[in-house]
Each structure stands twice: as structure tokens, then as C-alpha cells.
Amino acid sequence: MDAHKIISDIKSKKLLPVYLLHGEEPYFIDQISDYIEEHVLEEAQKGFDQTVLYGKDTDFITIVNAAKRYPMLGNHQVILVKEAQNLKWKGDDDVLLAYLENPMKSTVLVLAHKHGKFDKRKKIYKVAEKVGVVLESAKLYDDKVAPWIGTFTKDRGWQIHPQAAAMMAEYLGNDLSKVVNELEKLMLNVPKEREISVQDIERNIGISKDFNVFELNTALAKRDVTKAFQIVSYFAANPRSNPIQVILGAMAGYFTKILKYHYLPDKSPQVVAKELGVHPFFTREYDLAARSYNRRKTFDVIAHLREFDLKSKGLNATHVEQGDLLKELVYKILY
Structure with missing residues (x-):
């Protein structure tokens, strides 16, 4: 079940007693918990039947006591536990497990466990799957x-x-x-x-x-020396808005796709788009790049990128400006 389906069910008033939202991508967790906070109860009900708790400031007994209350003004109450990863999940959560095994049908309990996966070996995870909704929000x-x-x-x-x-x-x-x-x-x-x-x-x-890593990759694919050095010179003059780690990461992703292109048995646009995870609009560019950089040269470029990533972090290149590193890297790629 994904975030869209969960929100769709909530819109249809298909409410369940527990929502365990966990994972490394906070956006989908926030999307669901915010929707529940804003839309499940009417504004007049929220002051009586909606409780917001934070993991670092609460405990399992407080959460369960709140969850066991009956709603005062409607059919449901909402208990939101934000930053639930900060709760003490080490043996003292038995009280929550006991509650989840027999939850209040009138309570909507949301556990927003962000920035990491919930331990799937825990009984709480299995019980939550049985009585409610569990979403793993992956990056x-x-x-x-x-x-x-x-x-x-x-x-x-x-x-x-x-x-x-x-x-x-x-x-x-x-x-x-x-x-x-x-x-x-x-x-x-x-x-x-x-x-x-x-x-x-x-x-x-x-x-x-005109001066971004996307255009730099295109210039390298075309072996457009003038354009490539214009772009890295712009990066050198504007280092704060063009951090070298971001640039190197994007270049590494691009040349990794070129390498993958070389090994595709079927190079039709539809297959290339699917296998490389790009829009069909870009498949011609990868064909051009693969002709500019054969397999051996592509391996060499990826090795250069690793080398300069280490240099950008101070290994064997202390006190070197990032602009100078980028210019040297582009020279090695092109020549």
C-alpha cells in the first residue's frame, strides 16, 4: 500500500485504528500524518478529540492512556505521535503491544517513525500490519x-x-x-x-x-570542449551554488548510465528509457555519449570521478580549490 492509496481510503472514511508509518523518506510519512491531522476531524472537534505527542517528550503509557479514551464530540479521536523514532523502543513498549492487540475502534493512532526503518522483527510491527496500516516510506x-x-x-x-x-x-x-x-x-x-x-x-x-551539471554532462557527451570549460569556469566562480560533491554525484550517475547503455543488448529507445530510468526524450543523448566514450574510456571516466571525489574531500589534494579540481577532471575526461 502506498501513500496515495492510504490517503484515498481516509478520504473515503475507511479509517483504521493504527497507522505505523516508517522509513528513510520523511515526505510520504508527513504527507499521510498531515492529512490525518488536517482532515479526519472537524475544526470544532480537534480541541477535544485530537492529541499531538512527540516521541522525545512522551512515553508508551501516555500514548496508550490517550488512545483508550472515548471521543467527546464525534465518532473518532486522533492520536498523532510525531518523531516516534525517539521513543524508547527497547523492551518497555509491551504496554503499546498489549493495546494494539485490542485497539479502540474509535481511536486513530498514528505512529510517525521517520529517518529509518522500524524493526520488522518486533511483535508490534506484525500486530500493526494485522489491525491497521503499515507503510514503509523508502527513499x-x-x-x-x-x-x-x-x-x-x-x-x-x-x-x-x-x-x-x-x-x-x-x-x-x-x-x-x-x-x-x-x-x-x-x-x-x-x-x-x-x-x-x-x-x-x-x-x-x-x-x-546554461551553466549547470545537466548541461555539463551534455557538453561532455558531445565532446564540446569550449562549452564544458565554460561551465566548469562558471562553477569555479560560483562555488556556493555549485558544490563539488553535487556535481561529482550527478556526473557519476550520468557516466554509470552510459556504461549500462554499453551492455544493453537491445538499444531501442523504449528499452533504453526503461533500463536507464530516463525519459525517452534523452535516449539519443546516451547513444551519442556511448559513441564518444567506448566501454574502456567510460570505465576510465568513472575511475577519475572516484579519484576526484576523494580529492574533493582532502585526500591527496589539500588546499586545492574546487574549481581547479573540476577543470583538471574535465580535462582528463575529454583527453
Whole structure:
């Protein structure tokens, strides 16, 4: 069960007595717990029948005592335990286990256990699965972020150009809360009837459409020496907005896809898009990049990227500016 299905069931008044939300991606956990907090009870009921607790400030007895109360103004009460990972989950949670084995049907208990997986070996996990909903909120892989951006915007009634989505994914990474904040900023400034473009990303998020790691990878794929060095010179002049670790990570992801492309037996656009996790719009570029960098050269580039990642962290390269490291790296890749 995913976050969309859980929220859909809640909208349909299909409420269950416990929601155990856990995992490394906080966005989906917050999405569900926030929806429950905002929509399950009417505003007039919340002061009487909604309790918000925080893991570091509460304990299992307090949670269970709250959960055992009857609602005062409606059919349900809501108990939200935020930051539940901070509870003392070491043997003193038997009182919660006993409650979950026979929960109040009128209570909606939400355990928001963020920044890590809940221990699935615990009896609480198995009982929660039986009587309620358990969601494991996993981090998206980097190559899934751009498609997720496309789906998110479509669900909200907007469209985004694949290159714009890819640019956002490259720069913002897989922190979905950050991605959503930037998308909401875009939606305030771009009308629904117009596709969100690369130019919109530049104007509203501050990512240069000409000088970014996305364009650097393209320049390297084309072996466009002038453009590649223009971009890294821009990075060198603006190190705060272009941190080297982000750049190296994006380049490593790109050349790893090129290597994977080399080993695909079927290089049709549909297969390439699926296997590399990219939009079909970009498959031609990977074909071009694979011709620019044969298998051996691609392995060499990946080795250079590892070497310069270590140098950027101070290994064998103390007191070297990040701009100089990037220029040397690009020279090695191109020559």
C-alpha cells in the first residue's frame, strides 16, 4: 500500500485504528500524518478529540492512556505521535503491544517513525500490519526522481518538460520535501495551461539553464570542449551554488548510465528509457555519449570521478580549490 492509496481510503472514511508509518523518506510519512491531522476531524472537534505527542517528550503509557479514551464530540479521536523514532523502543513498549492487540475502534493512532526503518522483527510491527496500516516510506533512487516530478506535477494539473524535470532532479537530489517546495513555488508562477520549461526553472529556482551539471554532462557527451570549460569556469566562480560533491554525484550517475547503455543488448529507445530510468526524450543523448566514450574510456571516466571525489574531500589534494579540481577532471575526461 502506498501513500496515495492510504490517503484515498481516509478520504473515503475507511479509517483504521493504527497507522505505523516508517522509513528513510520523511515526505510520504508527513504527507499521510498531515492529512490525518488536517482532515479526519472537524475544526470544532480537534480541541477535544485530537492529541499531538512527540516521541522525545512522551512515553508508551501516555500514548496508550490517550488512545483508550472515548471521543467527546464525534465518532473518532486522533492520536498523532510525531518523531516516534525517539521513543524508547527497547523492551518497555509491551504496554503499546498489549493495546494494539485490542485497539479502540474509535481511536486513530498514528505512529510517525521517520529517518529509518522500524524493526520488522518486533511483535508490534506484525500486530500493526494485522489491525491497521503499515507503510514503509523508502527513499527514491536518483533515477526515479525526474519521473516522480513528472507524475507529481501531472497530478496537480500541470505539465513539466522532461528536461526541466531532469534538471530539477539533478540539482535537488532525492530529498522530496525540498523538491515539492520548489515545485509548489513553480506552480504559483506558471499558469496551468503552459508547460513548465527549463526557463521557468532558471527564473524561479535559480538554476542556470546554461551553466549547470545537466548541461555539463551534455557538453561532455558531445565532446564540446569550449562549452564544458565554460561551465566548469562558471562553477569555479560560483562555488556556493555549485558544490563539488553535487556535481561529482550527478556526473557519476550520468557516466554509470552510459556504461549500462554499453551492455544493453537491445538499444531501442523504449528499452533504453526503461533500463536507464530516463525519459525517452534523452535516449539519443546516451547513444551519442556511448559513441564518444567506448566501454574502456567510460570505465576510465568513472575511475577519475572516484579519484576526484576523494580529492574533493582532502585526500591527496589539500588546499586545492574546487574549481581547479573540476577543470583538471574535465580535462582528463575529454583527453
